[in-house]
Amino acid sequence: MINEAALLESKALRDSVLERTEVLDRVKALSLLPDGMHVTTAMVAAYFQVGVKTIRSLVVDHRAELETNGYRVLTGTELSSFKELSGIQSHTASLALFSRRAVLNVAMLLRDSKVARQVRTYLLDMEYMARTQPVDNPVHRDADSLDDRIDQRITHILGKTVVPMFNALIETSGEHRRELIALRAGVQTVERKLRQHHARLQRLEGPREDRPLAGVMASIDAMNGREFEEYVAELLRRDGCTCVVLRGGRGDRGIDITGRTADGRHVAVQCKRFAPYLSVTSPDVQKFVGAAKVLHTSEVALFVATCPFTPDAVTVATDGGVTAVHRGLLEEWSAGAALAVLA
Template identity: 65%
Template structure:
């Protein structure tokens, strides 16, 4: 098992664990800015129960690593745009912001904080659970079609029956919540490996699954597309999934809640051809998901690409974009890391 010293000393180990920011709220509630995605230096210091100077010193020593995980300093027009989109009031000429991943990165570096130490304990425990699970990455070209159908059917049962059962148990249980989440992750790992196995067999036989997914998405109406995205959220462990399917939704089509309690807001755009999502649509969704109906995780899912301006607005607002290619992979069985 990896020990705490190795995590403190190894940048590679820390980088491999940045997708597990959900552990932060398991240790202590992390207060966020109105944009629902960032914290200031003072807020980071309050979370870890250390001084602001301690956080600044850590940034000074590990700035490049923290920037790679989401730390940034805004000034000038970028700061003005962020203030406008997030609704915060500040007269400073620059503003240092930490994403949830950057806060997790700080937890893996900060030595003189009991909160940071507890976060590392959660991370190491999760890593140990993942490493002790048996993994079989072998793919045999002589697997029969019957075995392939059995694998596909088992994956379907796991995704449609067993995982939702664990979701219900997690939602109703407090005493054994952590154990249930770990068990559900084990089940989902098996499901993903079976889906991967099924896709590799189809690819070897000349039946590319992405072609099937692409055709299916193109045939969907906007109502069917929203229901499809809702189904993907449920498959990835979300609960309380609601499809609004109303034109007075202020840009939010689907709402949900992740397994660790974070709220999710989703905008769905089903467009064909060379159409791209414009910045106006992204700004409308940013206003809804960050100000009108604030959500912890904001997803903009589209069957096409996003304009450069829309991508810039999404980055400033902390919105996760899922373009056509990423949507196909998500639909084919790949989980979104933001929902873990």
């Protein structure tokens, strides 16, 4: 998996993910100029929550790379034509423009920006998911199986044949005893490392029930609001809930999903697909408490969000009998952990 440090340092790695510009809007809405294709330096700075000087300094250091990905400076007649076509008002003699690719490029170069770090995190999650999706390829399966058998066979030969052979030679040889002992030690080291390598591969490739699947939150963040509600409804059904109904939309009275737990208790759910750098606030939870407990008289109330809750929101949820399913808990729930309140 590509790590963030490598992404910051390697142009080749940055180039490999520059097509994933959609990640920008999953982190934060990127406002575009009226032409629907470009943003100015000030708009880039606002997106990443840094100063304009920071972006300009970055351009100075990486101008050639950024120009390759759509950064350009308009002057003269080209600037006049752009103003006329796009309808923007600018009295400067030049105008620097960034394409979406160039903005993503900035995200992979800008170190001291919380938004840029979040973009890089999404890129890493998406890249990991793409690389680890199972491929139904019998040739690859056969090759992997063959490699595994070869590794085990080599280990078996070293342990059962080569080492005993050295033992016999050492017993009968006086002149080269020291050299043979050293060679045997080397063979035993190789055998031990092969066994450790095989055990490590089994741990890495085997199922891990103690942690969520890598990239699960990137998949959830890629959903729209309705898809997220349907996803949460499926999690409820997976955990034994019945009569699960999606009610999101006009007239939902603050409740997106209703249902019953396995033991018959009424369930009301609010789903919020917010950007991960935002937080659910106490007014959000207060409205849901009223809807869930007063209007729907639910016995189990879940506020499921793709972001954290503020401390005040957590307090309101606890006092109001609402289970706050924050981003971390949602990741665990998605990976198979059951919500205690549904048991």
